[in-house]
Amino acid sequence: MSRIGLATISIPSGVEVTMNDGLVHVKGPKGELTQTIDTCISMSINDGNINFTRESDHKDHRSKHGLYRALINNMIEGVSKGYEIKQELVGVGYRAAVQGQKLELALGYSHNVVFELPPEVKATAEQERGKNPIVTLTSHDKQLIGAVAAKIRSLRKPEPYKGKGIRFVGEQIRRKAGKSAAKA
Numbered sequence: 001m002s003r004i005g006l007a008t009i010s011i012p013s014g015v016e017v018t019m020n021d022g023l024v025h026v027k028g029p030k031g032e033l034t035q036t037i038d039t040c041i042s043m044s045i046n047d048g049n050i051n052f053t054r055e056s057d058h059k060d061h062r063s064k065h066g067l068y069r070a071l072i073n074n075m076i077e078g079v080s081k082g083y084e085i086k087q088e089l090v091g092v093g094y095r096a097a098v099q100g101q102k103l104e105l106a107l108g109y110s111h112n113v114v115f116e117l118p119p120e121v122k123a124t125a126e127q128e129r130g131k132n133p134i135v136t137l138t139s140h141d142k143q144l145i146g147a148v149a150a151k152i153r154s155l156r157k158p159e160p161y162k163g164k165g166i167r168f169v170g171e172q173i174r175r176k177a178g179k180s181a182a183k184a
Contacts (some may be wrong), residue, residue: 003066004065004066004069004070005052005054005062005065005066005068005069006052007069008049008050008051009049009050009069009072009073009076010048010049010050011045011048011049011050011076012076012080014028014029014080015027015028015076015079015080016028017045017050017072017076019037019043019045022036022037022038022039023035023036023037024036024037024043024072024075026072026075026076026079027079028076028078028079028080028140029079029080030078030079030080030081030082030140031078031079031120031140031141032079033075033078033079033140033141035068035071035072035075037068038064038068040054040055040056040058040060040061040064041053041054041055041061041064041065041068042054042055043068043072050072052065052068052069052072053065074142074143075142077142078139078140078141078142079140082138082139082140083138083139083140083141083142083145084136084137084138085136085137085145085146085149085168086134086135086136086137086168086169087134087135087136087137087149087152087153087166087167087168087169088132088133088134088135088166088167088168088169089105089107089132089133089134089135089166090132090158090163090164090165090166090167091107091108091156091164091165092108093106093108094106094107094108094132094133094156094164095127095133096125096127096133096135097125098123098124098125098135101116101117101118101119102114102115102116102117103115103117103123103125103135103152105152105155107155107156107166108156108164113155115151115152115155117148118144118148120139120140120141120144121137121138121139121141121144121145121148122137122138122139123135123136123137123138124136124138134169135152137149137152149168152166153165153166153167153168158171158173160173160174160175160176161175161176161178163175
């Protein structure tokens, strides 16, 4: 049995969930999202709770049971609380600046990298003297903010020798010893 798929989702106040013809629409104070649901999964809304059931125990149906429950739960959490991802720029001369929906990054290349943000994602850049610059992304869409954060990280992945690059705040980078370890 799918443990995730069987768990009920409680709808918080201020969030409106509607479903018609396999299309789920979630609206809340932070924004609105839509998601299509496969016909093998049925969703019922009773007394502020959402339950999911599947039509059979086929392997594909079991996997989609937990998937759609998690997607709808992320949508409800996103439109009510929102999501935030912080990234740290580690390296000498690495800087970040935000102008509207453009994120300008100085990452040690011969030119600055200008990253165009989607309209659903908001960014702020904070830079303290003696500390690494931090870029904070906020959005109501968990999938979109994760994809944007991964794309920003791919501009300069953390390297294992000095640890320079763009990393998530709190991320541990596996460090390597370098040349001196090979001589011993």
